[in-house]
Amino acid sequence: CTKKAKMAKDNTNGLAMCRVLLAELEAHQDAWPFLTPVNHKAVPGYRKVIKKPMDFSTIREKLANNQYLNLETFIIDVNLVFDNCEKFNEDDSEIGRAGHNMRRFFDERWTELLM
Numbered sequence: 001c002t003k004k005a006k007m008a009k010d011n012t013n014g015l016a017m018c019r020v021l022l023a024e025l026e027a028h029q030d031a032w033p034f035l036t037p038v039n040h041k042a043v044p045g046y047r048k049v050i051k052k053p054m055d056f057s058t059i060r061e062k063l064a065n066n067q068y069l070n071l072e073t074f075i076i077d078v079n080l081v082f083d084n085c086e087k088f089n090e091d092d093s094e095i096g097r098a099g100h101n102m103r104r105f106f107d108e109r110w111t112e113l114l115m
């Protein structure tokens with residue numbers, strides 16, 4: 001963690017990076033399962049199994065409402081999207097694979113931006 005990294009974790013730059021990262025997540029070709037909240041009426045069991053649903057549109061809303069203190073609190077919500085996906089979907093499924101791909105992309109990207 002460099003001095004620059006420390007800087008980026010605080011409010012200002014951290015939030016600029018949240019916007020950049022979220023735009024890239026939304027634009028990724030494997031983002032389609034995560035763009036909007038899972039429709040629990042259409043997905044049996046989801047509401048019971050997943051205690052804290054999260055998706056990219058909800059993260060965008062929270063960012064717009066200034067609900068993220070810094071990059072860390074933003075990263076927690078993004079990881080919640082991927083953790084929910086792993087919990088509910090087989091690794092060897094279309095949505096499961098999309099989740100793994102998106103998590104790998106995100107991990108590589110934010111560490112790139114911070115280092």
Ligand SMILES: Cn1cc(C(=O)NCCN2CCCC2)ccc1=O
Binds near residue numbers: 032034043084089095
């Ligand atoms: C993350 N996740 C997503 C779903 C899902 O079905 N998403 C809808 C995907 N469709 C895309 C175009 C219309 C809707 C199910 C389980 C799950 O864990």
